[in-house]
Amino acid sequence: MTAAAEDASPLPLRRHRGRSSLLQSEAAQGFALISPTFLYALVLLVVPIVVILAHSFWTQNYLTIDRTFTLENYRVALTEPIYRDLLMRSLWISLLVSFFTVVLAYPIAFYISFHGGRHKGLWLFLITIPFWTSYLLRVMSWKVILGYNGVLNSGLMGLGITSEPSTALLYNTSAVVITLTHAWAAFAILPIFVSLEKIDRSLIEAATDLGDGPLRSFLRVTLPLSVPGVVSAILIVMIPTVGDFVTPKLVGGKDGVMIANAIEAQFGKASNWPLGAALSVTTMLVVTAMAAATVLIIRSAARLAR
Amino acid sequence: MPDLPLPERPLSDRTMIEISHVSRSYGAFKALDDASLTIREGEFFSLLGPSGCGKTTLLRMIAGFDNPTTGTIAIDGQPMEGIPANRRPTNMVFQSYAIFPHLNVEQNVAYGLKRLKLGATEERRRVEEALAQVSLTGLGKRGANELSGGQRQRVALARALVMRPKVLLLDEPLSALDKKLREQMQVELRRLQQAVGITFILVTHDQYEALAMSDRIAVMFGGRITQVASPKEIYQRPVNRQVADFLGGMNFVKAEIVEENGASIVVDTLGFGRVRTDKPPAFTRNGGSATLGIRPERLRVLWDDATSKFEVAGRVVERHYFGEITHLIVEIPGLEKPLSVTETNDFGADDIPVGSAVRLAYDPDALVALAD
Amino acid sequence: MTMMNRMLSRWLPAYAFLYIVFLYLPVVFLPIFSVNTTASPKFPLTGLTLKWYRDLPNTPALIDAAWNSLMVGVSAALLATLLGICAARAITRYRFPGRRAINGLIMAPLVLPEIILAVSMLLVMLQLGLSLSLITVVFGHVLICIPYSLSVLTSGFEGFDRSLEEASADLGESAFGTFRRVTLPMVAPAIISSLLVSFTISLDEFIIAFFLTGTEPTLPIYIWGQLRFASKLPGVLALGTVLLVGSFLLLTIAEVLRRRAARRTQNTGGAHA
Numbered sequence: 001m002t003a004a005a006e007d008a009s010p011l012p013l014r015r016h017r018g019r020s021s022l023l024q025s026e027a028a029q030g031f032a033l034i035s036p037t038f039l040y041a042l043v044l045l046v047v048p049i050v051v052i053l054a055h056s057f058w059t060q061n062y063l064t065i066d067r068t069f070t071l072e073n074y075r076v077a078l079t080e081p082i083y084r085d086l087l088m089r090s091l092w093i094s095l096l097v098s099f100f101t102v103v104l105a106y107p108i109a110f111y112i113s114f115h116g117g118r119h120k121g122l123w124l125f126l127i128t129i130p131f132w133t134s135y136l137l138r139v140m141s142w143k144v145i146l147g148y149n150g151v152l153n154s155g156l157m158g159l160g161i162t163s164e165p166s167t168a169l170l171y172n173t174s175a176v177v178i179t180l181t182h183a184w185a186a187f188a189i190l191p192i193f194v195s196l197e198k199i200d201r202s203l204i205e206a207a208t209d210l211g212d213g214p215l216r217s218f219l220r221v222t223l224p225l226s227v228p229g230v231v232s233a234i235l236i237v238m239i240p241t242v243g244d245f246v247t248p249k250l251v252g253g254k255d256g257v258m259i260a261n262a263i264e265a266q267f268g269k270a271s272n273w274p275l276g277a278a279l280s281v282t283t284m285l286v287v288t289a290m291a292a293a294t295v296l297i298i299r300s301a302a303r304l305a306r
Numbered sequence: 307m308p309d310l311p312l313p314e315r316p317l318s319d320r321t322m323i324e325i326s327h328v329s330r331s332y333g334a335f336k337a338l339d340d341a342s343l344t345i346r347e348g349e350f351f352s353l354l355g356p357s358g359c360g361k362t363t364l365l366r367m368i369a370g371f372d373n374p375t376t377g378t379i380a381i382d383g384q385p386m387e388g389i390p391a392n393r394r395p396t397n398m399v400f401q402s403y404a405i406f407p408h409l410n411v412e413q414n415v416a417y418g419l420k421r422l423k424l425g426a427t428e429e430r431r432r433v434e435e436a437l438a439q440v441s442l443t444g445l446g447k448r449g450a451n452e453l454s455g456g457q458r459q460r461v462a463l464a465r466a467l468v469m470r471p472k473v474l475l476l477d478e479p480l481s482a483l484d485k486k487l488r489e490q491m492q493v494e495l496r497r498l499q500q501a502v503g504i505t506f507i508l509v510t511h512d513q514y515e516a517l518a519m520s521d522r523i524a525v526m527f528g529g530r531i532t533q534v535a536s537p538k539e540i541y542q543r544p545v546n547r548q549v550a551d552f553l554g555g556m557n558f559v560k561a562e563i564v565e566e567n568g569a570s571i572v573v574d575t576l577g578f579g580r581v582r583t584d585k586p587p588a589f590t591r592n593g594g595s596a597t598l599g600i601r602p603e604r605l606r607v608l609w610d611d612a613t614s615k616f617e618v619a620g621r622v623v624e625r626h627y628f629g630e631i632t633h634l635i636v637e638i639p640g641l642e643k644p645l646s647v648t649e650t651n652d653f654g655a656d657d658i659p660v661g662s663a664v665r666l667a668y669d670p671d672a673l674v675a676l677a678d
Numbered sequence: 679m680t681m682m683n684r685m686l687s688r689w690l691p692a693y694a695f696l697y698i699v700f701l702y703l704p705v706v707f708l709p710i711f712s713v714n715t716t717a718s719p720k721f722p723l724t725g726l727t728l729k730w731y732r733d734l735p736n737t738p739a740l741i742d743a744a745w746n747s748l749m750v751g752v753s754a755a756l757l758a759t760l761l762g763i764c765a766a767r768a769i770t771r772y773r774f775p776g777r778r779a780i781n782g783l784i785m786a787p788l789v790l791p792e793i794i795l796a797v798s799m800l801l802v803m804l805q806l807g808l809s810l811s812l813i814t815v816v817f818g819h820v821l822i823c824i825p826y827s828l829s830v831l832t833s834g835f836e837g838f839d840r841s842l843e844e845a846s847a848d849l850g851e852s853a854f855g856t857f858r859r860v861t862l863p864m865v866a867p868a869i870i871s872s873l874l875v876s877f878t879i880s881l882d883e884f885i886i887a888f889f890l891t892g893t894e895p896t897l898p899i900y901i902w903g904q905l906r907f908a909s910k911l912p913g914v915l916a917l918g919t920v921l922l923v924g925s926f927l928l929l930t931i932a933e934v935l936r937r938r939a940a941r942r943t944q945n946t947g948g949a950h951a
Contacts, residue, residue: 027773040761108697144704371848
């Protein structure tokens with residue numbers, strides 16, 4: 001394909017120049033082809049989000065919904081201590097999880113990309129396998145590992161490090177963070193790996209040739225060029241993490257409850273859809289803002305490092 | 307490919323392809339601008355030009371992958387308008403070869419035959435014949451990914467030839483090969499074309515390739531056909547500086563027009579004196595001056611006291627050794643730019659000291675007037 | 679400089695090893711405790727037994743849930759792959775205005791909290807008067823499977839040299855014939871890979887199924903129900919092990935096919951001179 005592109009003037013030109021009838025028919029064909037998928041995403045993603053947005057301004061009236069515009073749900077979501085605390089804790093957990101996931105994942109992605117040799121594919125496969133096992137069971141498994149009678153406690157006692165089982169391992173924030181860091185590992189490794197793979201190795205040789213040692217060439221060339229991967233890893237981990245309710249419910253105990261559990265309750269037992277909707281919208285907006293801020297900080301840090 | 311010496315096949319007078327006033331625009335960009343060509347049956351015809359000159363666009367329009375914005379193309383008397391690529395009597399060797407990676411050599415070659423429903427025996431026979439034509443006998447079961455670049459090229463060729471097209475289109479078929487293989491394939495392609503007698507249209511940006519293989523060449527620049535002629539004529543009598551330059555080195559000499567009549571002009575030059583030469587078709591007077599060109603190998607060093615009726619004297623300022631030839635840069639009093647001279651090394655041109663005086667002989671027929 | 683190198687070459691592999699241990703830690707305990715005689719998962723094991731596995735086929739609720747999951751998974755995989763093929767083909771083959779934006783929208787479920795997707799779809803479906811059932815679960819699963827399906831298919835379609843289709847047309851083949859004889863065989867591995875990945879995602883998906891299903895549970899919902907009872911744990915672990923082996927096999931097949939597809943579409947010549 002690359003060889004063909006060198007002189008095949010008509011193809012690239014057709015894509016960039018003007019708007020001939022052919023170009024328009026090509027655009028029409030492409031659009032027609034993608035429209036079923038596009039419509040699907042429109043109906044099952046955009047419309048639902050609009051609907052939930054609408055609900056967040058309405059009021060639950062026992063079994064019916066009062067469609068008068070109100071900001072009451074948002075007042076509750078933002079000022080009621082229970083929701084405010086849950087939201088803050090969820091954000092904090094999601095920040096910790098994305099931090100640990102990315103920091104732990106980076107060396108692995110680096111190792112596979114730079115030292116993986118012929119086995120890169122095998123390494124990636126190895127890393128994605130655990131991610132494909134039942135999520136519920138992985139969380140359950142962490143409960144087994146961290147529990148009072150669990151593997152870690154019996155192991156520590158068996159080795160004589162502790163004399164009695166510790167209760168500090170399970171049913172708290174750190175148990176949630178460990179479980180989620182594990183759950184999202186593959187999602188962080190893959191984008192970082194891809195961005196490391198894209199780095200032209202001769203750039204690093206050039207940095208070395210110009211006098212940089214391995215550490216400095218890493219900091220000045222490799223790390224800045226892998227920022228896009230780090231950014232997408234953070235986005236892909238941080239935003240969905242905030243909405244998890246299985247992990248907090250199974251391993252979080254009282255301390256580990258997150259906003260998603262409250263949302264679930266509003267759509268379940270409490271049956272207050274508008275409040276649930278307002279909580280959802282608030283969560284989405286706040287986590288998006290936090291993710292955007294994090295990305296901004298990382299980008300400017302990378303710029304300074306140069 | 308058969309190694310028998312083949313007599314040059316005489317060209318028929320029948321027209322195979324008639325391209326008349328074909329233009330192709332992509333929005334505001336004119337890829338091809340009013341091109342007209344007649345290609346004869348059995349001819350090896352090359353479209354030569356730099357990247358983006360419109361040669362590939364023209365080839366793809368003949369194949370049916372693109373359509374003229376205006377103008378018509380006829381193949382063997384049949385207008386091609388509205389006829390899709392799969393129903394045209396042409397077959398193509400793609401630049402990337404486009405060997406189907408999921409099929410082996412045999413299956414690739416038989417791809418187009420399957421639709422003709424020839425029956426198993428006949429199909430096998432045609433495939434074997436095509437593979438023999440490109441010297442790939444015995445490699446039929448090879449997978450597409452187990453082939454070298456040269457072999458892929460041969461498979462692409464066999465796959466097209468087996469269809470017995472009226473016209474075979476070749477889109478830069480040799481550009482992916484290394485220099486040695488490329489030169490070998492040039493000879494083989496020409497021999498194959500002479501053997502099968504099919505009209506070949508070759509797109510290339512390599513002037514040597516075009517010169518070595520073609521019966522005729524169309525030189526293209528910026529979407530326009532600049533000159534159509536035999537390789538020898540294109541090389542020796544380029545119509546303008548652009549063509550002259552594209553086909554290899556040429557010395558350009560400023561001249562004053564003394565006389566202009568019909569087909570010829572008489573000019574005065576500082577180094578070469580008064581010269582009468584053919585007027586190029588697109589010649590326009592640039593005030594009273596014109597440009598003459600002469601190829602470096604048409605200037606010969608005069609040894610010792612040999613003389614020539616036509617000679618210029620100068621001084622060697624640079625010498626570059628290229629093995630079988632030596633390249634001399636010779637300053638001629640009165641000429642603003644020194645002349646390039648290519649001399650074979652059998653008489654010791656490689657030993658001429660820089661700074662020494664030389665005399666150069668030339669044939670006045672080798673001096674051609676060029677349009678700008 | 680050399681010290682740094684030495685440190686890297688010594689510590690990175692060790693780190694990689696530890697990381698893999700961390701990744702596989704929760705996974706290996708499933709099979710281990712699933713053959714333990716007592717229900718409580720702790721060391722040392724009290725004895726080996728296969729009784730939890732023998733009980734699996736004799737649990738009607740489990741069989742029903744497995745059947746439901748199978749139906750949902752197959753339907754979601756087929757639909758998501760079909761929609762993925764359209765989108766991947768459009769994105770790799772055509773240029774059109776809004777291409778990037780549309781691609782972004784289709785990929786968005788990947789970076790949205792599942793619970794928000796789930797509750798918002800729930801609201802719409804209830805507004806539309808759809809009764810919750812396995813069908814609504816399929817709709818939800820298709821939405822979250824499409825991004826994965828699209829990624830797999832795009833990478834399968836991307837290396838596809840357009841001149842292969844032109845060559846086919848040039849050799850006399852019709853548009854449909856070209857699709858059948860060239861395009862389809864070359865992208866088939868990517869399609870199968872997309873089917874398998876989508877099926878695996880649907881099989882494991884809990885949150886969306888939890889909100890969108892009616893009275894019929896899928897496997898994860900069944901497991902969720904069982905997790906409340908400590909005595910049911912070994913059975914769940916046995917089921918999890920079976921699922922683990924099943925997913926592993928499916929994904930290995932998908933990976934092998936994906937690689938074969940990538941090799942095919944690369945089409946770089948001159949492997950053997």
